[in-house]
Every structure is written in structure tokens, then in C-alpha cells.
Amino acid sequence: MLQVRWGRWLSRRIPAASSIRLSQRKIFIIPSLVGAAFGVALILMLLAAINYQNSLAYGLTFLLASVFVVAILHTYRNLAGLVLKGGGSGAVFVGEQGRFRVRLESLARAHQAIALGWPPEPLQVVDVPARGISQCELSVPALRRGWLRPGRMRVESRFPLGILVAWSWVDLDQALLVYPRPLEGELPLAAGHSDDQEEQGGRAHGRGADDFQGLKSYQPGDSKKRLHWKAYSRGQGLLVKDFASLSGRDLWLDFEALDGDTEMRLSLLCHWVLQLSERQQPFALSVPGCVLPPDSGDAHRDACLRALALFGSAA
Structure with a gap:
């Protein structure tokens, strides 16, 4: 039930579209595991500074705390303004990997170490230059025939310090046909x-x-899978196998x-x-x-x- 409500809330906040620009309403940010450990260390340092009334300990604690606050802004800015567009994708057969192309565009500054993909598949990391374009191809296993719709894709950034993770769930309205x-x-x-x-x-x-009739000279447009390579290796030229119904x-x-x-x-x-x-x-x-x-x-x-x-x- 929580997953259903979460999906409905995301659909209202971040609607599916072929092109999505990440903004404040679409980005979430929390401390990472490293950031949580960093916060615990700051609390311990503050307790030690209070206990020993050490000015240097106070100064170091508040300096590191200010670094944490500034990292929130920079981690958010690394995702903000990034434009994601869904590309075309070809049909595959059951058991193969469906490949979806995603285009990332920067309207102003560069975006470093952007990770995107569909968990539990590994996320692919890509850099987007300032006012530039980067493209990547993501794969999803095709387990059943019909339309394969990967759903919402996770886009995240831990740049620059890795103590915070900013992420978003975007649906680029992509689908491919599985034969x-x-x-x-x-x-x-x-x-x-x-x-x-x-x-x-x-x-x-x-x-x-079909019934095999013999060999004939190769003509443009003939299937290359019908080429008779043994005859070609004997110097007889390009010949193709001829079949009749x-x-x-x-x-x-x-x-x-x-x-x-x-x-x-x-x-x-x-x-x-x-x-x-x-x-x-x-x-x-x-x-x-x-x-x-x-x-x-x-x-x-x-x-x-x-x-x-x-x-x-x-x-």
C-alpha cells in the first residue's frame, strides 16, 4: 500500500514525459551512509569540546559542520537544471537485454558523476559538460513478450564529497517491443x-x-547469409545458394x-x-x-x- 501511494504521489509531482528538466520540486536529498557517519562524528566532537571547553575543538567542529551545509547546496546544484530525454529503442527477443537510450543535456554548468538506471541493475555514471550533451545506453532484461516499459528511472548524484545523495525518479515514457x-x-x-x-x-x-536448387551469382540485395563461402575461398567468386519453393x-x-x-x-x-x-x-x-x-x-x-x-x- 505504501508503494502504491508513493507511486501516485510521484506521478503527480513528476509526471511522465519524453523530456524532463530537474528542478527543486523533482530533486530529493538526504545524507548518505558516509554523511551519517560524518554527522555522528561531529556530534561526538561537539560533546568533547563542551566537556573540555576547548576552543580549537569548537572551531574544528563548526568548520566541518559548515562544510556539510555547503555540500548540501553543491550536491543539489549538480542535479538542478539537468535535462533528460528518452531516445529510441529497437525491438528484442525474450531473453535478450532491452536497451534504452537516454540523452542528458546541460543548459549552463557542467554536471559531474551523474548516475542513472533502473535498480536493482547497476547504475551507469556519466559526466555532462557545460552547455553540452552526453548520451548513454541502459539495459533492462526482457523477460516476457509484449511491451517492455521500464518505468521510473533513478537519477542520483553524490558529487562533490559523497556525504550527501541527491536523487530523483523520472519516467521518460519509454517502451520497446519484445518478440x-x-x-x-x-x-x-x-x-x-x-x-x-x-x-x-x-x-x-x-x-x-524450400528445395535447394544450386548456386547462382551474387546480386545486390541477396541475403549475405546465403553466401557460399567455400566456393569463394576456391576462387569461384561470390555465389549464393538458390532455393525454390x-x-x-x-x-x-x-x-x-x-x-x-x-x-x-x-x-x-x-x-x-x-x-x-x-x-x-x-x-x-x-x-x-x-x-x-x-x-x-x-x-x-x-x-x-x-x-x-x-x-x-x-x-
């Missing part, structure tokens, strides 16, 4: 198209959906043609979407609530992967 983890398996074809393939003598199941028709990847739980089916479909896209072979995808017609190319691959990632979600 299912690819899983090798049988080619999941729709029933009607699978029967047609078997009538033509094709093989609808197994490791591949066994069925002579577009393939239909069907969710209902698979057995197993939902995540396993989506992982198998993800594998074949990547394989067929790499071979530049047209295919269609059918999942409950979404049917993508036969097509090829990067745009079609991305649309299929997006449909698999968002399967069963409201958005």
Missing part, C-alpha cells in the same frame, strides 16, 4: 495448404520449406496447426517468420484475431513479429 523467443520445430502450415503440398510431393514438415504456392503459417501451450506456439511461429523472411519467400501468418496476407520483405516480417509479440494483449 517471442524463436524455437525450432516443424513448419506449422494451415491444413488446406499442407494437403496441397503433400499432393505435389512436397515436404511440409521438417527443417526447411516445394509447393509452388505461398506458405500460410497457422497458429492452430501447432500443439502445445500458447508461448510455445508463438515461439515456433517466430522461428519460421525469421527463417522464411531470410529466404525472401512470401508467406502469410494466421493467429486468432489477426490474419496477415502473403507477402515478403522487412516490413512484412516486422508486422508478423509485432502480431506475435502482442498476441493476447489489449493494446
Whole structure:
């Protein structure tokens, strides 16, 4: 309940935005563990000065206390005025690290040793020059498919003495798409198209959906993963492996043609979407609530992967 109230209070005080400038309302500051020990030492020194009525002890105690007060101002100023902006982030697969780009801008003075990240992941430290820009890339593990929203990011500073920590929690409204983890398996074809393939003598199941026809000369735009490096090493030039469809028709990847739980089916479909896209072979995808017609190319691959990632979600 306390976490929920704390989150609501933060949402009102520091609303989510793609660009946030740290100001007095957005910065909090307390003594660090070193600062707490420093404060205890000052109290002991003051008690000793009172007990022995030692003027030098008084002077040293109040001098160190004034350093503590001045450090509050400098620690706060190191964060105040800093502008944080969220950058673009690419899609990843389940099990990979989602990477978010953050841009830090200084409108006036330099900002030293700014640490930022999402706990419990280690915070990344970066310096921002005066009237300059610094960029960093932060990683978050992608544990499940769909939209990965890291939430509020911690930004803190212990500069210059480390006896105080000033921090803020900012939400740069960042998100990236997490695709299912690819899983090798049988080619999941729709029933009607699978029967047609078997009538033509094709093989609808197994490791591949194409028949190897031979080698052809490399043309700009051909997949580099099809390059025949052994032929190149023998001085035969750049050749690529040529495949032809066994069925002579577009393939239909069907969710209902698979057995197993939902995540396993989506992982198998993800594998074949990547394989067929790499071979530049047209295919269609059918999942409950979404049917993508036969097509090829990067745009079609991305649309299929997006449909698999968002399967069963409201958005």
C-alpha cells in the first residue's frame, strides 16, 4: 500500500514525459551512509569540546559542520537544471537485454558523476559538460513478450564529497517491443495448404520449406547469409545458394496447426517468420484475431513479429 501511494504521489509531482528538466520540486536529498557517519562524528566532537571547553575543538567542529551545509547546496546544484530525454529503442527477443537510450543535456554548468538506471541493475555514471550533451545506453532484461516499459528511472548524484545523495525518479515514457523467443520445430502450415503440398510431393514438415536448387551469382540485395563461402575461398567468386519453393504456392503459417501451450506456439511461429523472411519467400501468418496476407520483405516480417509479440494483449 505504501508503494502504491508513493507511486501516485510521484506521478503527480513528476509526471511522465519524453523530456524532463530537474528542478527543486523533482530533486530529493538526504545524507548518505558516509554523511551519517560524518554527522555522528561531529556530534561526538561537539560533546568533547563542551566537556573540555576547548576552543580549537569548537572551531574544528563548526568548520566541518559548515562544510556539510555547503555540500548540501553543491550536491543539489549538480542535479538542478539537468535535462533528460528518452531516445529510441529497437525491438528484442525474450531473453535478450532491452536497451534504452537516454540523452542528458546541460543548459549552463557542467554536471559531474551523474548516475542513472533502473535498480536493482547497476547504475551507469556519466559526466555532462557545460552547455553540452552526453548520451548513454541502459539495459533492462526482457523477460516476457509484449511491451517492455521500464518505468521510473533513478537519477542520483553524490558529487562533490559523497556525504550527501541527491536523487530523483523520472519516467521518460519509454517502451520497446519484445518478440517471442524463436524455437525450432516443424513448419506449422494451415491444413488446406499442407494437403496441397503433400499432393505435389512436397515436404511440409521438417527443417526447411524450400528445395535447394544450386548456386547462382551474387546480386545486390541477396541475403549475405546465403553466401557460399567455400566456393569463394576456391576462387569461384561470390555465389549464393538458390532455393525454390516445394509447393509452388505461398506458405500460410497457422497458429492452430501447432500443439502445445500458447508461448510455445508463438515461439515456433517466430522461428519460421525469421527463417522464411531470410529466404525472401512470401508467406502469410494466421493467429486468432489477426490474419496477415502473403507477402515478403522487412516490413512484412516486422508486422508478423509485432502480431506475435502482442498476441493476447489489449493494446
